[in-house]
Amino acid sequence: MPVHPATLFSIATGSPEPIYRQLVEQVRRMCASGQLRPGDGMPSVRDIAQALALNPMTVSKAYSLLEMEGVLARRRGLGMVVADAAPAAPGDRAELLRPTLERAALEARQLELDPDTVLSLFATILKEST
Amino acid sequence: MPVHPATLFSIATGSPEPIYRQLVEQVRRMCASGQLRPGDGMPSVRDIAQALALNPMTVSKAYSLLEMEGVLARRRGLGMVVADAAPAAPGDRAELLRPTLERAALEARQLELDPDTVLSLFATILKEST
Amino acid sequence: MPVHPATLFSIATGSPEPIYRQLVEQVRRMCASGQLRPGDGMPSVRDIAQALALNPMTVSKAYSLLEMEGVLARRRGLGMVVADAAPAAPGDRAELLRPTLERAALEARQLELDPDTVLSLFATILKEST
Amino acid sequence: MPVHPATLFSIATGSPEPIYRQLVEQVRRMCASGQLRPGDGMPSVRDIAQALALNPMTVSKAYSLLEMEGVLARRRGLGMVVADAAPAAPGDRAELLRPTLERAALEARQLELDPDTVLSLFATILKEST
């Protein structure tokens, strides 16, 4: 039985990032990190939509994209499950964070900031955002 | 005399980031890092648009935003120049990096990664990308 | 006595074609081609559902449709049998293929292919797939 | 300048195939057959929607899928164009029809039809559907 949707997802409605994309990326990360495993059942579109106060179509769009990516699979008439051919943790989970960190490093260089200054700031942010 | 626009900016038209924002952020960073100094003249909207094959309205929008921010100023008859009122964050340039780092921290948490692991990876990336 | 269901049908649960329709079409073709003859007994819904790991309702739906079409008939106490009233198209079995061929013709036109080229390719495929 | 949408597409609203998918496949075929070439501009979502009496979102969904496939590319603020990296005619255009023809051949075999009968019927359909 799936986890309660409202505890599974956290949506920032004010974010510039579209809601359906926030959902897609959270599911992708949860699969990659092993919080969701192949065969696990996902909450129904309607449950998620109600729990997060979204339109079902928005949730459905996220599910459709995840199905096209091969992250989820449809069991017709039964709902979505995590796909068997799971794009699971590829060796090192931390590598999934590399693109984001590389972008940050690029900006830091463009600002001509000292690496130690940047690392110190990042450490603060990482710990305060518990 | 302004630098040639094509060498000053690097625009990725295929990027998901809007063109006008790429322009804004590049100018902001160049001001913050001292590559552009108060009083420096900026290329005209026309020159940039032609050199980078952009819609002049796009360039104009970027200039307008930078003017509202106080980074650039209009000098009648001369075009845009870098504003005197030092737009460069005098106290802490590193704060400009905070949003990017916060996003990285969010992703790290969703991946359930240990802060030390993340910091260590970031340190590596920061140093290798000379 | 009915053939064992698992050898009688081949179901692709992952196919975009609905399961009940796969069942319906396989039975229809087997009747049309004479593999199933009037009076032959069909496996029970339960047997098929268990053998193919399907929802019994799905099998039942297929049987109901086939009964409405006149392909199968209910014999009380005996289950479903192939109907006497020869559901097999006596005159022209080939007409059952018409919808599929019409779709192929539509695609050929959209690809602006020469009819003779298409016919030649189809002839090759028809003969090689013994 | 793009062709008039109503002459470019033919939609069967009564078909079981979703409208957005009909659009996707028609564009794919027109790219493959060379009727649409890299760089060609596509009609706007609104134009197509009005010409075919569809909801703009339906057309937009088709365009989005084609963009994800790499068939079309977005020129922000300007509309969609046929992508440079066009999945153009791979050697033989007729090969694009092969999957459909193979399916038809499979059904013909299941019906135990004579190849010549099938070919003759197909020839009739191909020519009458001018």
Next chain:
DNA sequence: GTGGTCTAGACCACA
């Protein structure tokens, strides 16, 4: 019960 499709109409970001 499940997800999929479509419509109608609003608002936003971008060029």
Next chain:
DNA sequence: GTGGTCTAGACCACG
């Protein structure tokens, strides 16, 4: 002008 996103609500196909 362009496409993108979201909502509200209806209907359908499938199991």
